[in-house]
Amino acid sequence: MSKHISTDVLIVGSGAAGLTTALKLAPYCTVSVLSKGQLSAGSTLYAQGGVAAVTDRSRWQSHIEDTLNAGVGLCHQETVEFCVRRGQEAVEWLIDQGVGFTTEKNHEGATSYHLTQEGGHSERRIFHVDDATGKAVETTLEQQARAHPNIHIYEHRLAIDLITAHKLGGKKNRCLGLYALNCGSTEVETFVANHVVLATGGAAQAYLYSSNPDTATGDGIAMAWRAGCRITNMEFMQFHPTCLYHPKAKSFLLTEALRGEGATLHLPNGERFMAHRHAQAELAPRDIVARTIDHEMKRHGLEFILLDISHKKPEFVRNHFPNLYQKCLEYGFDLTQEPVPVVPAAHYTCGGIMTNLHAETDLPGLYAVGETACTGLHGANRMASNSILECLVFAGACAERIQAQLLEKIEQFEIPAWDETRVTDSDEQVVVSHNWHELRRFMWDYVGIVRTNKRLERAKRRVELLRMEANEYYGNFKVNRDLLELRNLVDVSNLIIRSAMSRKESRGLHYTLDYPAQKSITEDTILVPSNFHAHDALTRASA
Numbered sequence: 001m002s003k004h005i006s007t008d009v010l011i012v013g014s015g016a017a018g019l020t021t022a023l024k025l026a027p028y029c030t031v032s033v034l035s036k037g038q039l040s041a042g043s044t045l046y047a048q049g050g051v052a053a054v055t056d057r058s059r060w061q062s063h064i065e066d067t068l069n070a071g072v073g074l075c076h077q078e079t080v081e082f083c084v085r086r087g088q089e090a091v092e093w094l095i096d097q098g099v100g101f102t103t104e105k106n107h108e109g110a111t112s113y114h115l116t117q118e119g120g121h122s123e124r125r126i127f128h129v130d131d132a133t134g135k136a137v138e139t140t141l142e143q144q145a146r147a148h149p150n151i152h153i154y155e156h157r158l159a160i161d162l163i164t165a166h167k168l169g170g171k172k173n174r175c176l177g178l179y180a181l182n183c184g185s186t187e188v189e190t191f192v193a194n195h196v197v198l199a200t201g202g203a204a205q206a207y208l209y210s211s212n213p214d215t216a217t218g219d220g221i222a223m224a225w226r227a228g229c230r231i232t233n234m235e236f237m238q239f240h241p242t243c244l245y246h247p248k249a250k251s252f253l254l255t256e257a258l259r260g261e262g263a264t265l266h267l268p269n270g271e272r273f274m275a276h277r278h279a280q281a282e283l284a285p286r287d288i289v290a291r292t293i294d295h296e297m298k299r300h301g302l303e304f305i306l307l308d309i310s311h312k313k314p315e316f317v318r319n320h321f322p323n324l325y326q327k328c329l330e331y332g333f334d335l336t337q338e339p340v341p342v343v344p345a346a347h348y349t350c351g352g353i354m355t356n357l358h359a360e361t362d363l364p365g366l367y368a369v370g371e372t373a374c375t376g377l378h379g380a381n382r383m384a385s386n387s388i389l390e391c392l393v394f395a396g397a398c399a400e401r402i403q404a405q406l407l408e409k410i411e412q413f414e415i416p417a418w419d420e421t422r423v424t425d426s427d428e429q430v431v432v433s434h435n436w437h438e439l440r441r442f443m444w445d446y447v448g449i450v451r452t453n454k455r456l457e458r459a460k461r462r463v464e465l466l467r468m469e470a471n472e473y474y475g476n477f478k479v480n481r482d483l484l485e486l487r488n489l490v491d492v493s494n495l496i497i498r499s500a501m502s503r504k505e506s507r508g509l510h511y512t513l514d515y516p517a518q519k520s521i522t523e524d525t526i527l528v529p530s531n532f533h534a535h536d537a538l539t540r541a542s543a
Contacts, residue, residue, distance in 0.1 A: 002417050003182075003189040007032035007152065009402060010177060010191050012159050012220060013199030015042035016134075016388055017370025019141040020395035021197050023097070026150040028403050032191065034157040034180055036200075036215045039142050043201050043212050043371070044388070047134025048255035048324070049118055050126040051094070051392070052385040053087030060084050062122060067386060070120040070285045071379020072508040073522040074233070079376035082357055083386070083393045090392035091127050098140045101127045118256040118384035120285040126385045131255055131321040137388065156183040158481055159219055160418075162196065162227040164363065166531075168413050173536055175227070175366035179418050183481050188418035194410050195365055195402045198224060199395075202349030202371040203492045204237070205485075208444035209345040211240050211253040217485040218492030220372035224353045225491060228531040229362045232374040232524050233351030234492070235499035236509040238382050239449050240347035241265075241289040244340065245304035246331045254307060254324060254342060256384045259283055261320060263309035266339060267296060287381045287509045290344040294449040297343070308339035344449060348387065350378040350509060351499065354526065355538070359398035362537045365410075367402070369394045376524075380508025426477040435466050436486050443493055447500060451512040456501050463494045499525045 008029035011018045013036075022031045035041060054063045063084045068075050095101065104114040115124040129136035145151050157180040166173045177192040203218030204210040225231050242254045242265075259265075259282040265274050277292045278284035284292075293305055309317055314336035318325050325335050333340045352374040359367040359375075370391045377390050426432075442462050446455035470487045477483070503510055505519040 002187055004192070004415070004417065005032065005189060006192045008193065008406065009195045009197065010034070010193035011197045011199055012178070013042060013201060013370070013372070014039045014142070015044035015199060015201060015370060015391070016137055016141065017391035017395050018197070018199030019145050020392055021199065021369055021399050022145055022151050023141065023148065024396055024399035025402060026148045029406055030150050030152065032152045032154060032193070033145065034159060034191070035153065035155045036158050036219075038155055039145070039153060040138050041213065041215050043216060044134045044138045044391070046211070046213065046251075047137075047388060048131050048253065049257055049385040050116060050128030050133040051091055051388045052121065052126050052383070053091045053389055054084060054125050055088040055091070059123070059125070063087070063125060066120055066122050067377070067383050068379075070381050070383035072381055072518075074379030074508065074524065076376025079357065083377055083389055086393045086396070087389055090389060090396070093392065094137060094140070097144055099136050100129060102130055116257045117260040117283070119259065119283050119289060120383040126257070128257070130323060131257060132323045134388070157181065157189070158183055158484055159200070159223060160188065160479060160484060162223050162363070162366065163415060164227055165411070165413060168415070170411065170413060172411070173228070173533055174364045174410065176413055176415060178223070181479055181481065181484060186478075186480065188420070188479065190415055190417055192415050195367065195405070197359070197398060198353065198366065198368045198372050199370045200372045202352075203489065204346040204349065206440065206443050206489050206493045206496065207237070207346035207448070208440045209243070209343065211243050211251050211345045211347045213251065217489050218349070219485070219488045220368060221349075221352050221495070222488035222491040224361060224363070224366065224368065225495065225529055227363055227366070228529050228533060229366070230354045230529070230532060230537070231352065231495050231527045232354045233380075233499065234349070234495045234527070235503050235525060236350035236378070236380050237346055237496065238286055238348040238350055238509050239290040239344040241286060241293055241344050242307050242342040243345040244328070244331065245343045246341070249331055251345070252327065253345070253347070254340070255321075256286070258307065258309055258321065258324070261309070262312055263307055265289075265293070266306040266308055267300065268302065268306065285381055286384065291449055291511055293344055304341035304343050306339035307342045309335055310337055310339065348382050350374070350380070350382050351525075355394075357397060358401040359394050360401065360538050362532065364536060367398045369398050380510065420478060423476060423478050426473070426480075429482070431469065431473060432482045432486050435469060436482070436489070438462070439466055439486070439489060439493060443496070447493075447497055449511065451500055451510070453512070453514045456497060459497050460501065463490060463497055466490050467494060495527055498527060
């Protein structure tokens with residue numbers, strides 16, 4: 001008999017968004033947190049930059065305007081204002097949890113927080129912990145979550161699909177829980193909850209080159225789509241401009257803060273090129289920097305370009321970027337003495353599950369926070385270090401909404417256990433690994449930094465074939481992690497391709513040679529699943 005676990009709130013994902021939601025709800029109810037690997041396995045751990053937050057109300061508008069500019073007309077202004085105005089509260093909450101942000105002393109000896117500046121920001125407003133802010137945030141929240149008696153942690157669990165009332169014959173739809181694979185025992189467990197929060201991160205593993213950990217396979221987005229939720233703006237996949245180019249550096253990015261502190265980009269002959277493309281040069285928004293690098297690499301037939309901060313004093317580099325400095329040394333590069341080779345890589349999913357300001361989705365009882373959600377904050381391009389801010393702010397909003405609904409009476413259903421009576425063990429796992437590699441290669445080639453109609457048509461034909469094969473495999477064999485992740489990545493890749501094909505313009509992260517101009521009218525790309533129920537649908541408004 002497989003496990004059947006009941007909880008008040010079920011949170012899928014254990015990065016900053018998931019753990020913040022758990023910690024804010026734990027005083028009021030029981031919370032179960034599912035993590036795909038170890039609790040710290042998500043993307044938060046690897047975030048180098050920091051938390052963009054303004055503690056001076058008179059500077060709110062500057063942060064709002066920078067975010068709106070970076071989002072190229074697609075940001076939702078009410079969402080941007082909502083996040084920026086809660087930035088100080090978010091940072092203070094992290095400090096209360098024990099995150100020790102980097103400080104500095106002024107000429108008079110007074111101590112204050114050291115703030116950095118990154119691409120798209122017009123001033124210094126980024127709180128950081130040296131060059132490893134994500135690690136400090138994640139490890140601190142993990143420590144707090146493990147210590148809380150109301151938080152129950154289930155590691156090495158991979159969510160399979162959401163359980164809904166409609167699937168069980170209910171007239172009024174609602175999320176009731178989900179099935180999850182215990183990756184250790186290969187048993188499928190049933191988790192039942194009145195409130196389910198998806199905090200599963202993004203989908204950058206759909207691409208051949210990615211800065212993300214292996215866990216970023218779009219699981220939450222795919223599950224929500226299959227359960228009837230609308231998905232928004234998936235064409236906007238952000239490519240981080242500067243990941244280390246080295247055969248053993250699988251996903252090591254070089255933080256934008258390097259350029260914020262004066263690092264410059266060069267061709268192998270030493271020539272700088274960003275100043276010719278944008279007034280902010282190396283501090284231009286990420287989409288512009290990544291696209292310029294991609295253009296220069298293709299124009300000159302290069303495998304990489306160079307990032308150089310060696311003109312700064314060695315002690316400055318070592319003090320400001322101690323972790324980066326040491327890591328680069330391990331790969332044979334000394335940041336203080338020489339430029340290092342870098343390439344763009346898939347980094348951040350700006351689109352995702354459509355939510356409102358309370359993190360609610362189209363499916364009652366289902367919420368989405370962090371990178372898996374599309375709140376309207378990022379628009380067509382995420383500005384650096386707004387991501388952890390979004391995690392914290394919407395985790396708090398989500399927790400507030402769930403807390404207000406904890407005492408509501410909800411129709412109860414008898415949830416059946418996972419049925420494996422009609423499947424067998426696979427004898428051709430090679431199909432899964434082959435399809436995985438094929439998917440990531442054609443997504444990189446055809447749906448990458450620069451797109452065309454012809455490339456997208458090629459990708460569409462290939463992804464449709466892979467969807468058929470993945471679904472056939474899923475229907476006939478017992479599930480395993482590779483199969484489930486492939487199924488999710490194929491579904492999400494299909495959403496990315498469909499979204500890209502529907503946008504007949506170039507805007508932000510979506511650049512197509514067939515439609516290089518930007519339309520005067522701005523609108524989101526909204527994909528509606530066949531099982532969408534309009535009467536259950538959320539509104540974008542905060543009401």
